[in-house]
Structure formats: structure tokens, C-alpha cells
Amino acid sequence: MAERDENAGGSWSGVERVANESEAALVVGFLKNHDIPARVLDKSFHQTPTSGEDLSPIEIAVPTDRVEDARRALETREAAYAASPKGSDELMTDDGPAEIDPNAPDGERSE
Secondary structure (H helix, E strand, C coil), X not given: CEEEECCCCXXXXXXXEECCHHHHHHHHHHHHHCCCCCEEEECCCXXXXXXXCCCCCEEEEEEHHHHHHHHHHHHHHHHHHHXXXXXXXXXXXXCEEEECCCCCCCCCCCC
């Protein structure tokens, strides 16, 4: 799916569907952190109850010429998450896993 963006002067294409607006914000932030412009295409209809079905599509779009970059970044993120041990003291960040130091002040992580 490609959409013409009159403001940016280029077309945008969907790269990933997400379940809700919170997940959409996280994915957009992740892509922007990797210097890939991204935005939410929310085509959901909020007046009907849904139960996780594909009746409320929320899609993440990037400029069409950056689709492959975005997909690579998202695949790398997914692979890192899948490879991380369950229940470990690692925090998954945009830069990869980070150790959590239980003795560090809030907001700090061990390197």
C-alpha cells in the first residue's frame, strides 16, 4: 500500500501492522531513532468493539524509498528480542540488550 503525501512530496508505504496506538508509537519511535521517517496510518473504526481481529488496521508507514531500511531494522529488532533469554536481567533497547543493575539509581543502566 502506498500513499501520496502532499506535504512531504513523496509516497509512503506500510511496513508493519500493529495491534494498538501504543505499539504504533513505540514502532514509530524506534524507526525515527534509526533515522527512518515514520508515521501511523490509523484506519481503525473506534465505534465498534473488536477483539484483536483485523477489523482495526493500524499500520506504520515510511517513505517508499526507505521501506527496505525499515524492514531490515524491524527484523533485526525482532531477532534480538527473540534471541534474548526469557526472564533475564537484560533490558532490550533500540541499541540492543542492556544489563539492568539493580543497585543503580533510577534511569541508569550498566554498560
